[in-house]
Amino acid sequence: MYGWEMLSFNIHDGFLEAIVRGNRSGLLTASDYNNLCQCENLDDVKMHLTATEYGPYLQNEPSPLHTTTIVEKCTLKLVDEYKHMLCQATEPLSTFLQYITYGHMIDNVVLIVTGTLHERDVNELLEKCHPLGMFDSIASLAVAQNMRELYRLVLVDTPLAPYFSECITSEDLDDMNIEIMRNTLYKAYLEDFYKFCQKLGGATAEIMCDLLSFEADRRAVNITINSIGTELTRDDRRRLYSNFGLLYPYGHEELAVCEDVDQVRGAMEKYPPYQSIFAKISYGESQMLDKAFYEEEVRRLCLSFEQQFHYAVFFAYIRLREQEIRNLMWISECVAQNQKNRVHDSVVFMF
Amino acid sequence: MSSDSSWASALVRISPYTFSAIGIAVSIGVSVLGAAWGIFITGSSLIGAAIKAPRITSKNLISVIFCEAVAIYGVIVAIILQTKLESVPSALMYDAESLRAGYAIFASGLIVGFANLACGVCVGIIGSSCALSDAQNSSLFVKILVIEIFGSALGLFGVIVGIIMSAQASWPKA
Numbered sequence: 001m002y003g004w005e006m007l008s009f010n011i012h013d014g015f016l017e018a019i020v021r022g023n024r025s026g027l028l029t030a031s032d033y034n035n036l037c038q039c040e041n042l043d044d045v046k047m048h049l050t051a052t053e054y055g056p057y058l059q060n061e062p063s064p065l066h067t068t069t070i071v072e073k074c075t076l077k078l079v080d081e082y083k084h085m086l087c088q089a090t091e092p093l094s095t096f097l098q099y100i101t102y103g104h105m106i107d108n109v110v111l112i113v114t115g116t117l118h119e120r121d122v123n124e125l126l127e128k129c130h131p132l133g134m135f136d137s138i139a140s141l142a143v144a145q146n147m148r149e150l151y152r153l154v155l156v157d158t159p160l161a162p163y164f165s166e167c168i169t170s171e172d173l174d175d176m177n178i179e180i181m182r183n184t185l186y187k188a189y190l191e192d193f194y195k196f197c198q199k200l201g202g203a204t205a206e207i208m209c210d211l212l213s214f215e216a217d218r219r220a221v222n223i224t225i226n227s228i229g230t231e232l233t234r235d236d237r238r239r240l241y242s243n244f245g246l247l248y249p250y251g252h253e254e255l256a257v258c259e260d261v262d263q264v265r266g267a268m269e270k271y272p273p274y275q276s277i278f279a280k281i282s283y284g285e286s287q288m289l290d291k292a293f294y295e296e297e298v299r300r301l302c303l304s305f306e307q308q309f310h311y312a313v314f315f316a317y318i319r320l321r322e323q324e325i326r327n328l329m330w331i332s333e334c335v336a337q338n339q340k341n342r343v344h345d346s347v348v349f350m351f
Numbered sequence: 352m353s354s355d356s357s358w359a360s361a362l363v364r365i366s367p368y369t370f371s372a373i374g375i376a377v378s379i380g381v382s383v384l385g386a387a388w389g390i391f392i393t394g395s396s397l398i399g400a401a402i403k404a405p406r407i408t409s410k411n412l413i414s415v416i417f418c419e420a421v422a423i424y425g426v427i428v429a430i431i432l433q434t435k436l437e438s439v440p441s442a443l444m445y446d447a448e449s450l451r452a453g454y455a456i457f458a459s460g461l462i463v464g465f466a467n468l469a470c471g472v473c474v475g476i477i478g479s480s481c482a483l484s485d486a487q488n489s490s491l492f493v494k495i496l497v498i499e500i501f502g503s504a505l506g507l508f509g510v511i512v513g514i515i516m517s518a519q520a521s522w523p524k525a
Contacts, residue, residue, distance in 0.1 A: 006476050007388070010395045014479065018399025021483050025403060308480055 005202045009309040012090050017308070020317050023081055024305060026053040028324055030349045036331050037343045045070065045332055053077070067332040074328055078321045079131045085314065092200060096311050098159065099193050100318055104133025105160055106189060109141060110182045113150070116142045117174070135159075147181060163188035176231070183223060183240045190216055190242050203310035209244075211300060211312060216245035217274070218293050224255045224264055225289070246271055294348045298323055302350060323348060363445065367453020368436070374460025375432045378513070381464030382425020382471070389418035389475025396479035404486035411485060413496065414478025417503045421471040424510045428463040431514065432456050437522045448523040455520035459513040466509020473502040 009017075028036075032052060039045045042065040049070070050059050057073040086097045108129040115125040122142045129138070137154050144150040151164050163185045190212060197208035220241045227237055238256040242248070247255065254267035268274040277296055281288045301316040327347045334343045393414045401408045435456055439449050481495040 006392075007472065010392045010479060014392065014395030015399040018396045018483060018486075019402060022400055022403030022486060025487050308483065 003202075005204075006309045013093050013311070016085055016089055016093065017313060020085065020313055021305070024313075024317050024320070027320055027350055028052060028327075029351055033327065033331070033347060033349060036328075037340065037347070039331075039335050042067070042070070042332060042336055045335055049074075049328075067329060067336055070332050071325060071329045074325050075131060078318070078325065081321075082132060082318065093311060093314070095196070096200070096204075097314060099196060100315055101132045102159060102189050102193075103186065104130040105135060105158065106133070106163075106182060106185045108133040108138060109150075109155070109160070109185075110178055112138065112141045113144070114175070114178055117178070147177075160185065160189075163192065180232075180236070180240070183219075186219065187240060187242050190219075191244065194242075194244050200311065203307055204312060207304050207307065207310055207312035208315060211304065211315065213245040214273075214297065214300060216242035217247045217251075218297070220245070220247055220252060220255055221264060221268065221274075221289075221293075224258055225261060228258070228260060246273065288345075291346055291348065294323065294326075298348050298350055320350060324350070363450060366444065367449045370453040370457035371432070371436055374457035375429050376460070377464040378432060378460035379425045379429040379464075382428075382467035383422045385468035385471025386418050386422035386425075387471075388468075389421065389471035389473075389478070390415055392472070392475035393418065393478030393482065397482040400482045400486040406489070407482060407485045407492075410492055411478065411482045414474065414481055414499060417474045417499055418471050418478070420503065421467045421474070421506045424506050425463060425467050428459070428510055428513050428517075432460060432517055435517055435520050439522050443523045446523050448521070452520040452522045455516050459517040459520075462516065463509050463513035466513075467506045470503060470506035470509070473505065474499055477502055 032048070035048050036045060039048060043063050046058055046061065046063075046065055049055070054074055054077060057077050058070070061069055061073065082097070082101075086094060089097055111129060112122070112125050115128075116122070122139055125142075126139060135158050137157065141150065141154050144153055147164075151161075155161055155164060165188075194209060194212050194216075197212065198205050200208075223237065223240050234256045238252060241252045241255070251267060251271065255264065258264045258267060265278050268278055273296075277289075277292045280292045298320065301319050304310075304312045304316040330346045331343055334340055393411075397408070397411050397414070435452075439446075443449055477495065477499045481492065481499065484495060485492040
């Protein structure tokens with residue numbers, strides 16, 4: 001019941017909520033980002049990061065440093081914190097924390113399948129996988145030839161099994177099918193997560209459903225923009241949109257028939273939250289749309305910390321860390337390639 | 352005693368000592384429930400937050416102390432109430448005066464118990480938020496402490512009214 005969770009939340013989850021809020025205070029602030037943006041080379045970046053909470057992870061790295069090493073070590077910190085929380089969590093928080101990683105699992109599956117299609121080595125691909133989304137039999141994904149085999153050999157034992165019912169076909173895997181498979185899986189995962197959060201009820205349901213609706217809508221816009229000009233039919237496109245969110249169902253009808261970015265803008269401007277996003281970018285431009293969406297997402301995630309006694313803080317913390325790692329990757333790349341004037345194109349400040 | 356309704360006569364035939372005993376039990380039992388509830392709510396957040404910010408532990412024990420005070424109110428009132436119990440001769444057991452004394456002690460116990468329950472839970476939830484905010488920004492502690500002080504006044508109101516109620520619990524003399 002909404003409002004009464006404060007009486008019983010702390011019995012099982014009070015300790016972990018306090019831990020995740022302590023971790024949140026370790027996120028990099030605007031002054032940290034300013035220091036990082038003024039670095040001359042990657043060793044400077046490493047020196048600044050050693051002074052933050054990333055210190056123990058980066059201080060033993062030998063120079064010369066690569067951007068991939070920085071990103072890998074920072075991701076390792078996130079994984080350590082996640083595992084620390086997961087091993088202390090009880091139901092239903094432990095299920096909730098596991099749900100957060102299924103998105104990465106889907107990305108890893110698609111990465112390995114695509115890489116195998118292009119004849120890459122399995123071990124090389126395994127190193128590129130996101131550590132939060134690893135599962136035991138992931139290496140045997142390289143053996144599968146079509147989706148039915150993929151499911152039967154590997155995925156039936158993973159938590160992703162229920163999401164496959166919509167996309168089992170016997171067609172061979174190629175680039176287009178793999179993208180459709182990724183989006184179908186992600187759609188099923190988001191809907192499942194949404195139902196789970198609604199079942200939890202209370203403040204968790206309210207905040208998580210808002211965050212997930214935004215995610216669903218953002219994916220709908222990205223699918224639309226990425227499929228303009230490809231051979232994806234309108235019906236296929238509509239099948240990839242989720243069954244919840246602000247845009248469901250009328251916005252999806254309009255998005256399904258859009259043929260260019262300005263039509264997408266026209267469809268989205270009817271919804272006040274998205275109108276403010278689209279107002280930030282001028283006509284005909286779609287590169288800044290990603291950054292505008294990220295900024296809105298970060299704003300909503302930071303707002304979820306304003307309320308106590310719910311699970312959305314865990315989701316928000318992991319997402320904010322991932323955004324921070326994206327920021328660090330962008331800054332490191334700009335510094336390494338000597339293009340510091342482009343740093344602010346893609347860095348989203350949190351606080 | 353009117354015999355219009357058999358339910359009415361059932362109520363007034365319950366011994367006033369029963370009501371008094373239940374009142375005393377509620378006074379301490381439910382107060383301790385409220386205090387314990389508040390302490391676990393505050394304590395779990397305090398321990399978790401103190402991992403990243405160890406400086407908050409000593410100051411935030413005040414929240415736990417406020418919750419504990421609620422239990423002490425319950426004990427004090429229970430002790431006061433049990434001193435009000437006196438024997439009456441069995442002829443006067445169901446006299447109006449005895450019933451009045453019994454009901455007064457019962458009500459006093461209920462008042463104190465439930466006021467302390469609400470107060471303990473209130474202070475506990477505020478204490479939890481206080482610990483988490485203090486860990487992020489230490490200037491917030493004193494301001495949230497003011498809210499806690501207002502919250503702990505609720506228990507005090509209950510104790511005052513309870514003691515006034517029980518003060519006029521006078522059993523009839525032979």
